[in-house]
Amino acid sequence: MSATPGKNHAPACSIQGVSRAFKLAGKPVQALDQVSAQVAHGAVTGLVGPDAAGKTTLMRLAVGLLLPDEGSISVLGVEVGQDPQRVQALVGYMPQRFGLYEDLTVKENLDLYADLRDLAPEDRPPRYAELLGMTGMEPFQDRLAGALSGGMKQKLGLACALVKPTEMLILDEPTVGVDPVSRRELWEIVYRLVESEGLSVLLSTSYLDEAERCQEVVLLHQGKVLGQGAPGEFSRRMRGKSFLVKSGQNNRRRLQSLLARGPGVVDSVIQGDGVRLVMDKAAPPDLSGLGDAMTGLQVREEEPRFEDGFLALMGGRRHESQEPELQLIQRGAEASKARDTVIEVEELTKRFGEFVAVDRISFQVKRGEVFGLLGANGAGKSTTFRMLCGLLPPSQGRLRVAGWDLRRAPARARASIGYMAQRFSLYGQLSVRDNLSFFASAYGLGGERRRRMIAWALDEFGLAEVAEAPSAELPLGFKQRLAMAAALMHGPEILFLDEPTSGVDPLARRDFWRRINALAEQKVTVLITTHHLEEAEYCDRMVVMDRGQILARGTPHEMKSRWVTPENPNPSMEDAFIALLEEHRAPKEAA
Amino acid sequence: MTPESHLKLRRFSWRRLKGLWRKEMLQVVRDPSSIAIAFVMPLILLLLFGYAVSLDAKDVPLALVVEEPSAVSAAFTAGFEASPYFESRRAATIQEAEEMMRLGQVEGIVWLKSDFDSKLFSGEQAPIAVITNGVDANTARIVEGYVQGAWQRWLEDYAQSQGRELALPVEVEERVWFNAEVRSRNFLVPGLIAVIMTLIGALLTAMVVAREWERGTMEALMVTPVTVREILLGKLVPYFILGMGGMALSVAMAVLFFEVPLRGSLWVLSGAAALFMFTALGMGLLISTLARNQFVAAQVAIITTFLPAFMLSGFIFNIGSMPEVVQFITRFIAARYFVSILQSVFLAGDVWSILWHNALALAVMGALFLLLVAKKTKKRLD
Numbered sequence: 001m002s003a004t005p006g007k008n009h010a011p012a013c014s015i016q017g018v019s020r021a022f023k024l025a026g027k028p029v030q031a032l033d034q035v036s037a038q039v040a041h042g043a044v045t046g047l048v049g050p051d052a053a054g055k056t057t058l059m060r061l062a063v064g065l066l067l068p069d070e071g072s073i074s075v076l077g078v079e080v081g082q083d084p085q086r087v088q089a090l091v092g093y094m095p096q097r098f099g100l101y102e103d104l105t106v107k108e109n110l111d112l113y114a115d116l117r118d119l120a121p122e123d124r125p126p127r128y129a130e131l132l133g134m135t136g137m138e139p140f141q142d143r144l145a146g147a148l149s150g151g152m153k154q155k156l157g158l159a160c161a162l163v164k165p166t167e168m169l170i171l172d173e174p175t176v177g178v179d180p181v182s183r184r185e186l187w188e189i190v191y192r193l194v195e196s197e198g199l200s201v202l203l204s205t206s207y208l209d210e211a212e213r214c215q216e217v218v219l220l221h222q223g224k225v226l227g228q229g230a231p232g233e234f235s236r237r238m239r240g241k242s243f244l245v246k247s248g249q250n251n252r253r254r255l256q257s258l259l260a261r262g263p264g265v266v267d268s269v270i271q272g273d274g275v276r277l278v279m280d281k282a283a284p285p286d287l288s289g290l291g292d293a294m295t296g297l298q299v300r301e302e303e304p305r306f307e308d309g310f311l312a313l314m315g316g317r318r319h320e321s322q323e324p325e326l327q328l329i330q331r332g333a334e335a336s337k338a339r340d341t342v343i344e345v346e347e348l349t350k351r352f353g354e355f356v357a358v359d360r361i362s363f364q365v366k367r368g369e370v371f372g373l374l375g376a377n378g379a380g381k382s383t384t385f386r387m388l389c390g391l392l393p394p395s396q397g398r399l400r401v402a403g404w405d406l407r408r409a410p411a412r413a414r415a416s417i418g419y420m421a422q423r424f425s426l427y428g429q430l431s432v433r434d435n436l437s438f439f440a441s442a443y444g445l446g447g448e449r450r451r452r453m454i455a456w457a458l459d460e461f462g463l464a465e466v467a468e469a470p471s472a473e474l475p476l477g478f479k480q481r482l483a484m485a486a487a488l489m490h491g492p493e494i495l496f497l498d499e500p501t502s503g504v505d506p507l508a509r510r511d512f513w514r515r516i517n518a519l520a521e522q523k524v525t526v527l528i529t530t531h532h533l534e535e536a537e538y539c540d541r542m543v544v545m546d547r548g549q550i551l552a553r554g555t556p557h558e559m560k561s562r563w564v565t566p567e568n569p570n571p572s573m574e575d576a577f578i579a580l581l582e583e584h585r586a587p588k589e590a591a
Numbered sequence: 592m593t594p595e596s597h598l599k600l601r602r603f604s605w606r607r608l609k610g611l612w613r614k615e616m617l618q619v620v621r622d623p624s625s626i627a628i629a630f631v632m633p634l635i636l637l638l639l640f641g642y643a644v645s646l647d648a649k650d651v652p653l654a655l656v657v658e659e660p661s662a663v664s665a666a667f668t669a670g671f672e673a674s675p676y677f678e679s680r681r682a683a684t685i686q687e688a689e690e691m692m693r694l695g696q697v698e699g700i701v702w703l704k705s706d707f708d709s710k711l712f713s714g715e716q717a718p719i720a721v722i723t724n725g726v727d728a729n730t731a732r733i734v735e736g737y738v739q740g741a742w743q744r745w746l747e748d749y750a751q752s753q754g755r756e757l758a759l760p761v762e763v764e765e766r767v768w769f770n771a772e773v774r775s776r777n778f779l780v781p782g783l784i785a786v787i788m789t790l791i792g793a794l795l796t797a798m799v800v801a802r803e804w805e806r807g808t809m810e811a812l813m814v815t816p817v818t819v820r821e822i823l824l825g826k827l828v829p830y831f832i833l834g835m836g837g838m839a840l841s842v843a844m845a846v847l848f849f850e851v852p853l854r855g856s857l858w859v860l861s862g863a864a865a866l867f868m869f870t871a872l873g874m875g876l877l878i879s880t881l882a883r884n885q886f887v888a889a890q891v892a893i894i895t896t897f898l899p900a901f902m903l904s905g906f907i908f909n910i911g912s913m914p915e916v917v918q919f920i921t922r923f924i925a926a927r928y929f930v931s932i933l934q935s936v937f938l939a940g941d942v943w944s945i946l947w948h949n950a951l952a953l954a955v956m957g958a959l960f961l962l963l964v965a966k967k968t969k970k971r972l973d
Contacts, residue, residue, distance in 0.1 A: 064814075065971055085600055086600055095811050097807035099811020101614060113815065116610055160811070
């Protein structure tokens, strides 16, 4: 990257022994506990951690929006506690939802922040031109901020935070809810600023893959700093502990669940047609305990990743969450009409007035497959999903779910579907048990069967200890498990999951995928939308959508292998996704 | 190394304040909900109370039962038939009239029994019977009063025409001051202006601040060098102007459209309105320091400002006839003082003995609210 960051300068921000507690539902919660960290001058420092790690609290403390209970923070040589206004005049800050006025235009938003930051009128035109040029927003100056796409809002938020030239920029989760293309663009802009203006940047993210893009990382977990350093240092410690186990047969899911329980395995994820393992010691995994089922396995050492280091640092927790594999209660007599192909979509179209949200898409899903629907915001995934669940009538095309035509027998089709909506749709005031009981009766389960299913759900999803707690007070990972249990109460043969892992930390996400795998092993068909592209690796097959159309389809391996180049011999899912979108969009925009 | 870290910080900047004003103005213009609260809601409330809700009895359906028609009884009932207050219908028997009342076709029955003539001439008491429908107590009382009045007046006329002096226990001479036509509109509409301004001042302000919290713009705003004073002035001034606009619209409608007399001066009216506007804005901002989402802000604003202004300000319900405890509570309702000012400025003129102490009460309350707001508002999230 740029010249060695922060060698000749004092740190842009220095955090010393900061603690801060909040009251949540009457109970004190320690959001930050004795946090000390430095933000180097002229570099990008990432504040990385899962949800509820304390990232936002730390940023708010740094800009004087909160006062610490203990400790002190200085920003650009100013004590925040003593002169917050000065700090606020010196730094540019973008809060989580970008802080834009939606009923003001792009230009008016810039004007407002220029006024609030006392930027002289004569300095504005050149600065605006610079910022709008950099973010590619010149053509949209008179558009209302509310009418911008997520990615453009993010860029405008950034421009507003930078409207007065500053030395330090603080960005709170700037890439949440933004599609991968816009994410990549944001990173490019940030680095251009660091190089051209010598900016010091502190940004928070819960995407572990973004940590690798930072020059320096502060790892935060449950209010404590787990470590600070260059991202490479975190992965270097893991050298010799990461392995890829490949199997010739198509049984990577079974392989993963066997390997996960092996001795010394810290982490296991499906990657390509194999399983990636992180071991607690620098020694290859012991494959002798796998039995005869798995033969012809190849073990290869892998380049460690930042995520490996992160998981190893949180290592102790790993074993608690090692739960037994999910066992379904088998369905009763109602056998499915469908044989092998469970979902058939043919020329499906949905129009909202003039706007074509879904444009003649076709695909098929087989029994027991994990099928992914990928795409940027507004690609038409959710609309497709709603039609598949019978929540939205299609404008045209044919749709069969579990052998039932959704137009003729929507109720019967729905009985074989389990649906987990975005943000989980639970009843916050009801206890976990009451939620389960409600969903069971909503699906027509009564008496002995209902009691049995509730007991099963509490047991299989590790919810027994919180059975009587109101679901609103549960951590996100528990809510996700509860929502999934609720969707499975009636023993559906197809499970629809809409952005199920949004905002959930990496450990909870692994638990979640282990359960999905177990379901697929038991011949449940799973349809999933996600914007975590690395999760696409878990899917057997997927389609990538953009602007209502299917751009590509295939296995994860097929998706990536198209984009192998000499410079990038090992493209990630995200590389493939972005390349695909660029290829698809470029000719249209040029026209 | 960093010239900026030595930059002079201004504790007050016109540029920042003007930026906030411009933003607020653009939002008002573009957001239909604030226009609706400021201009459409007053219009609807005024039309509703000016036209639909009236406390006057007019065209009250009435059944007349005359068991033995005579010249005298015809003279009496003719008075009812000609009256604008009643719409009288004939019923042959009292049973028939009672049935009409049961069916809700009439609100009252005037019953002249067969001995009407003979009792009247012999000077015996109350030869007419009045039955009213107590379900709607208000209308019932009005009907009762009117019939009584009509009866008394008729008796006087009758006695005079007979050349006799009527022996009545008390001579009642009625005269209604300030509102000679007894149009309820004349006191409802001025009172309504107070309610409307409470709505604009408190509800609108509380909601727009809550909206900033909801959308995360407040957080972005606070991490600029803007000061608390500028943030507060940035909200106060635009909504003061908007509120006075709503006020002007309401006054214009009251005078030009509903023909409510404005006997006092416009200056006194504007001055009192400005004073009340600050109080209402203060309440709104105080609510906004507590409620950080629009739903809660609206609920709190309606329960703590709009409803009390509606029920306890004396705008519809006379404070003097409330239980003592409630009367005491009304002292803490700012709208009460403004209703009193409005009613006297509209119907009586600039009566300083009423004006000054009500204005003083408003000033004290307004100052108190704004002081609390300034104390409670911090550029921090906790």
